[in-house]
Amino acid sequence: MAIRRRTLLKGALGAGALAGLAGCGGGDDGGGGGGAVTFGSNWSDEVPKNAIAAMMKGHDAEVSINTVDHNSFQENINNYLQGGPDDVFGWFAGYRMQFFAEQGLVGDISDVWSDIGSGFSEAMKQQATGADGKQYFVPLYYYPWAVFYRKSVWAERGYTPPATMDEFVALSKQMQGDGLVPLSFGDSDGWPAMGTFDYLNLRINGYDFHVELMAGERPWNSQEVKNVFDAWRELLPYHQPDALGRTWQEAAQTLLRKESGMYLIGMFMGQQFPEGPERDDLDFFPFPEIDPAVGADAVEAPIDGFMMAARPRNEEGAKDLLRYLGTAEAEDAYLAVDPNNVAAHDDADTSGYSALQKKSQELVSGAKSISQFLDRDTRPDFASTVMIPSLQAFLRDPDDVDGLTKSIEEQKASIFGG
Structure with missing residues (x-):
């Protein structure tokens, strides 16, 4: 597995205090205790x-x-x-x-x-x-993030995995015509939408830009970032509506019930499919290429x-x-x-790996660059207090990209400094 990072990102703990984890903690006695x-x-x-x-x-x-x-x-x-x-x-x-x-x-x-x-x-x-x-x-x-689908549904409809964004959009329109929701989507928890932003950013602006943006070294109100949100806005008509009222698990159930055609999510979504024929029916394809000059060889694999x-x-x-x-x-x-x-x-013993695990291993090992996901590649305080509400604000009102990116940049400056 060839994971590489070009930058060791640095940061400082945010000033905002968070509520303690209920029921957690072994206490602190300087490390000298014993017991379980x-x-x-x-x-x-x-x-x-x-x-x-x-x-x-x-x-x-x-x-x-x-x-x-x-x-x-x-x-x-x-x-x-x-x-x-x-x-x-x-x-x-x-x-x-x-x-x-x-x-x-x-x-x-x-x-x-x-x-x-x-x-x-x-x-x-x-x-x-x-x-x-x-x-x-x-x-x-x-586990890689990719676009998951049910093989049986695709075989029945004659769908084939798209390699480019134009093919992806054409397939989404075909699915709508066939009575399917093209893309399952749930973002009530705030973090799932980060995967969509990341992949669009990686495909439009590249891995280096992703790293620099997450490190606070690039402006969020730049044209590069606006291009990401503009591309996302064009894809929203193919997303499952009312995403802010739905968990990722609930979105996964629509794919399980064959009500949707695709789902951009992590490999962990297999947890929502019963072991056996249902889980064996899962497959995926890499997020499609948008710009040939950038390619599609960057993979999110936390x-x-x-x-x-x-x-x-x-x-x-x-x-x-x-x-x-x-x-x-x-x-x-x-x-x-x-x-x-x-x-x-x-x-580790890979002899019993499912087809999905083997394919995931191949996807990651063949990637040129590996990202860890937006909320893992940037400061925790910036991810939780700025990006979660900002991405959810975009899903509620996708038309004010200028205002949104201006707000993110102002908040970023107050957290990162400069």
Whole structure:
């Protein structure tokens, strides 16, 4: 898997305080305590929750799992880490990891990596490394974002995967004529729409522009960004209406019920399809090319995994747990229950991979550039307080792109400075 990043993004913790995570936290006694290791989990949907439980059973010491709703966990992570976090917790690679490492809110696990490092590619290690060169993250899996569809529906209608945006729009119109909603869409949680923005931006402006924009180095009221929103506005008639009142899971159900033809989402959407013929009916194609000069070789493929609190109650136990979580056996145990991702460990068992997993692995390994998703590639405070409401404002009123981008740029300047 060839993941590369051209820039190590830097940032500072936002001033806005967030409500603490209810029920979370092992407390802080300077790392000298013992007892069961506490694990803060944001894997709250049924399938991944069961997979985490199955994986933890393979550890040779007691682990107390504290599961919190995924969105609540993300939205309140600042207070969680500044309060009494669990010894080990689930989080994300890349910038989202680096951000908290720079604030001293997570623990250095470089010694853990000296034991587990041989099982991961150099690219994976880079995604686990902070700006100071130390490791803070243990990867579990990655999953690409792509356009998913049901093979049976497409075979019945004679549809073929589009390679360009013109073909994508023509197919969407054909689906409307056939009585289907072309694109499932739900954004009540705020983050799913980021995937659409990212892919349009990657296809129109390229990967370097994406990185620089997320780092606050490019103006949001530039013509390049306006072009992204203009292109999105032209696609909105093919999206499922009233997206702000629908979760991504509810949108996935319309694809399951064969009411829609496509869905731009992460590979995790397979969780919404019953195991067996229904899940086997899923397939995907890469987001289409818009500009031949830019191409379509950039892929969104977020990496999920684990981190340690800066001052865990049971540091020795926390690091032992992380050493276990950094094994192929642990990843195999997880993916046996939740086969909707691709293992990060080089030695993970891929013999039982589904066609979807194999195709996902091929897509990511063949990509020239890998992004981690908008809310993982930029400052957490900017993503949550500016971009979520701004993208939802665009979905409510897509015609005022000038006003929208001006507002984003003004808010960006106050957060990033300059």
